[in-house]
Amino acid sequence: MPDVRLTVDRTPHVVPAGASVGDVLAGAGITAAIAVRANSEQLHDLSWVPEDGDRLESVPMATPEGRAILRHSTAHVLAQAVTDLFAGAKFAIGPPVENGFYYDFDVERPFTPDDVEAIERRMIEIIKAGQSFARRRVDPDEARGLFADQPYKLEIIDRATAGAVEGEETVDAAGPDITVYDNVGSKGGRAAAGVAPGLAFTDLCRGPHLPSTRQIPAFRLMRTAGAYWRGDEKNRMLQRIYGTAWESKEALAVHLRMLAEAERRDHRRLGAELDLFSFPTEIGGGLAVWHPKGGAVRRAMEDYSRAAHERAGYEFVVTPHIARSTLFETSGHLQWYADGMYPPMELEGATYYPKPMNCPGHILIYKSRGRSYRDLPLRLFEFGTVYRYEKSGVLHGLTRARGFTQDDSHIFCTPEQLAGELTSLLAFVIGLLRDFGLTDFEAELATRPERYVGEPAQWAEGEAALRVALEASGLAYVVAAGEGAFYAPKIDVHIRDAIGRRWQLSTLQVDLQEPGRFDMEYQAADNTRRRPYMIHRALFGSVERFFAILLEHYAGALPAWLAPVQVTMIPIAERHVPYLRGVAEQLRERGVRVEVDDSAERMQKKIRNAQRQKVPFMLIAGDDDETAGAISFRYRSGEERRGVPVDEAVSEVAEEIASRRLVPLAVTAGATHE
RNA sequence: GCCGGAGUAGCUCAGUGGUAGAGCAAUCGCCUCGUAAGCGAUAGGUCGCGAGUUCAAUCCUCGCCUCCGGCUCCA
Numbered sequence: 001m002p003d004v005r006l007t008v009d010r011t012p013h014v015v016p017a018g019a020s021v022g023d024v025l026a027g028a029g030i031t032a033a034i035a036v037r038a039n040s041e042q043l044h045d046l047s048w049v050p051e052d053g054d055r056l057e058s059v060p061m062a063t064p065e066g067r068a069i070l071r072h073s074t075a076h077v078l079a080q081a082v083t084d085l086f087a088g089a090k091f092a093i094g095p096p097v098e099n100g101f102y103y104d105f106d107v108e109r110p111f112t113p114d115d116v117e118a119i120e121r122r123m124i125e126i127i128k129a130g131q132s133f134a135r136r137r138v139d140p141d142e143a144r145g146l147f148a149d150q151p152y153k154l155e156i157i158d159r160a161t162a163g164a165v166e167g168e169e170t171v172d173a174a175g176p177d178i179t180v181y182d183n184v185g186s187k188g189g190r191a192a193a194g195v196a197p198g199l200a201f202t203d204l205c206r207g208p209h210l211p212s213t214r215q216i217p218a219f220r221l222m223r224t225a226g227a228y229w230r231g232d233e234k235n236r237m238l239q240r241i242y243g244t245a246w247e248s249k250e251a252l253a254v255h256l257r258m259l260a261e262a263e264r265r266d267h268r269r270l271g272a273e274l275d276l277f278s279f280p281t282e283i284g285g286g287l288a289v290w291h292p293k294g295g296a297v298r299r300a301m302e303d304y305s306r307a308a309h310e311r312a313g314y315e316f317v318v319t320p321h322i323a324r325s326t327l328f329e330t331s332g333h334l335q336w337y338a339d340g341m342y343p344p345m346e347l348e349g350a351t352y353y354p355k356p357m358n359c360p361g362h363i364l365i366y367k368s369r370g371r372s373y374r375d376l377p378l379r380l381f382e383f384g385t386v387y388r389y390e391k392s393g394v395l396h397g398l399t400r401a402r403g404f405t406q407d408d409s410h411i412f413c414t415p416e417q418l419a420g421e422l423t424s425l426l427a428f429v430i431g432l433l434r435d436f437g438l439t440d441f442e443a444e445l446a447t448r449p450e451r452y453v454g455e456p457a458q459w460a461e462g463e464a465a466l467r468v469a470l471e472a473s474g475l476a477y478v479v480a481a482g483e484g485a486f487y488a489p490k491i492d493v494h495i496r497d498a499i500g501r502r503w504q505l506s507t508l509q510v511d512l513q514e515p516g517r518f519d520m521e522y523q524a525a526d527n528t529r530r531r532p533y534m535i536h537r538a539l540f541g542s543v544e545r546f547f548a549i550l551l552e553h554y555a556g557a558l559p560a561w562l563a564p565v566q567v568t569m570i571p572i573a574e575r576h577v578p579y580l581r582g583v584a585e586q587l588r589e590r591g592v593r594v595e596v597d598d599s600a601e602r603m604q605k606k607i608r609n610a611q612r613q614k615v616p617f618m619l620i621a622g623d624d625d626e627t628a629g630a631i632s633f634r635y636r637s638g639e640e641r642r643g644v645p646v647d648e649a650v651s652e653v654a655e656e657i658a659s660r661r662l663v664p665l666a667v668t669a670g671a672t673h674e
Numbered sequence: 675g676c677c678g679g680a681g682u683a684g685c686u687c688a689g690u691g692g693u694a695g696a697g698c699a700a701u702c703g704c705c706u707c708g709u710a711a712g713c714g715a716u717a718g719g720u721c722g723c724g725a726g727u728u729c730a731a732u733c734c735u736c737g738c739c740u741c742c743g744g745c746u747c748c749a
Binding site: 110113153159224228238268279391396573574600620621624634 | 676677706709
């Protein structure tokens with residue numbers, strides 16, 4: 001038999017023909033791999049037999065691809081457990097997802113928490129039994145026979161054999177056949193576990209998979225949920241079970257801790273704990289009220305944003321919250337966006353709608369008089385509150401609300417100015433986000449969607465201008481094909497927060513519709529009338545959403561310049577209150593948000609309260625301080641500094657706030673309780 | 675909207691077919707204190723809303739309301 005020459009992780013190897021990847025890796029001393037990538041393309045199981053000249057890269061479990069294989073294999077175990085326990089269960093799809101996997105089932109009744117526990121126990125049995133995942137190639141008819149009682153699988157087979165529909169990668173790349181995976185119980189498996197040797201389960205699957213269920217180191221079922229078949233609400237709702245799986249028990253524990261941390265940081269929870277905002281049911285879902293402390297933070301954010309926009313050459317405008325239907329007919333919102341709008345109000349023969357966007361109002365300001373090229377670029381800015389109908393099930397605190405305020409601008413410019421405006425705008429966006437302490441950015445260039453208005457040539461032009469701006473910014477970006485708004489290609493800026501979650505914030509859009517719909521024009525230098533270009537942009541996205549993201553990013557411990565209460569004054573005994581009031585007055589004169597805690601509590605309790613409210617500075621005074629004309633700091637970190645002269649302390653606090661430093665002074669280590 | 679889960683004091687939660695309890699918060703009193711909870715007392719509930727079953731419902735049944743998780747990643 002001729003030998004086969006391969007490279008494995010860039011090292012040449014010669015193996016006998018017919019050797020499987022598992023044999024090859026074992027020979028090469030690579031033990032951690034659970035699959036390989038061949039020739040930088042397809043992933044393969046360890047049972048796959050490579051051909052002469054193949055370049056193999058081993059895929060360890062503790063990599064994104066390795067975890068996806070692990071999770072996908074765990075999903076199969078889940079499906080087997082469900083079919084074992086629920087006779088007649090139909091199973092649909094079970095892919096790996098970020099941080100886990102799911103599997104969708106069609107069952108008689110939804111799963112109860114007890115069911116999930118039983119399923120999890122059954123999965124542990126299957127894992128301990130050490131079933132192998134055996135790949136098998138079948139022709140479509142054979143596949144239909146195997147899954148004769150599985151309508152969802154039959155549908156998948158039909159779609160696969162009908163050709164790669166909608167770009168789906170449904171057929172194994174090597175040929176027209178379908179592949180299935182058999183779970184085969186090994187003799188070494190525990191008979192006591194009740195999983196007999198022999199064929200235990202078969203699923204339609206592209207693979208690859210782990211060699212054996214025993215190689216699933218750690219998993220947990222997380223929750224159940226309803227999910228429409230193929231994600232379409234016209235289809236039957238299936239019962240989905242979500243789970244997670246990791247390369248080690250430790251990795252699972254780290255993941256669970258991250259989830260607990262995310263829950264601890266949830267802005268809805270912090271909003272109540274820190275008395276920032278609430279959603280009174282009397283007002284309605286998705287409509288927040290801002291309490292004084294939340295209002296203070298919001299004002300600090302808005303004031304800073306206003307000042308930045310002023311420096312960047314924006315002009316400030318205000319437009320009403322409702323407008324006649326005719327305005328939204330002209331803008332196209334009623335034709336294209338009616339599903340997202342609040343219903344109309346009739347009065348005096350006219351129909352009014354709450355505005356879902358601010359652009360039409362700003363366009364009318366542009367059109368209020370004739371415009372010259374000398375007016376351009378015209379940058380109009382407004383904290384514009386908009387109302388959008390969101391289905392009740394999708395509301396989520398401040399991040400998905402029905403009423404919210406955009407830091408919205410529309411820039412009207414000449415075609416020649418477009419690329420330059422976009423470039424400087426992108427730099428402006430990043431600068432502003434950095435000032436709020438966000439550092440990890442990713443951009444997306446979202447191109448023409450399936451459902452769009454305008455001419456493809458215009459879209460191409462807009463996309464090209466956005467691309468120029470992205471290239472000039474040096475920002476890493478990916479193209480999100482077909483993700484543009486119906487009226488505009490756009491750049492979306494995403495950030496990653498302190499615990500690694502990704503959020504979409506800013507959006508920059510080149511509007512291809514409105515200037516024409518509103519018949520906008522300006523007089524050019526050559527005395528001709530031309531149509532301006534229009535850029536929509538919101539940097540926070542929405543003030544509410546940005547606020548929520550910051551709150552979660554900082555886990556409620558906002559930088560001093562944003563903190564709702566910047567200083568809490570704490571007397572050692574009640575007799576020190578007047579002295580503290582005097583110091584508080586000096587701080588207030590410097591613009592500091594300060595409270596004097598004159599409650600009947602003991603000093604220790606006051607410190608605890610201020611600490612729980614995440615106040616950046618506590619200023620404490622007792623007899624020693626008062627006699628010396630001094631005061632003592634306790635920082636949010638728990639560090640303290642005693643006997644600081646009052647003048648010095650006031651300056652330190654005021655300067656710390658003015659600096660907009662992101663971490664309060666003297667905070668070095670995380671000496672945090674709770 | 676759809677599927678599931680949950681609604682008991684301001685908050686976090688316990689509880690039972692015989693009309694309810696804890697901790698924190700609140701109010702009052704005592705204590706006057708040097709860096710994360712001093713002590714005591716008081717007050718606070720139509721057990722989400724409506725109907726049904728029952729001698730009796732916060733508890734069981736049905737409907738509604740609100741909130742939470744999911745409905746995007748494609749064998």
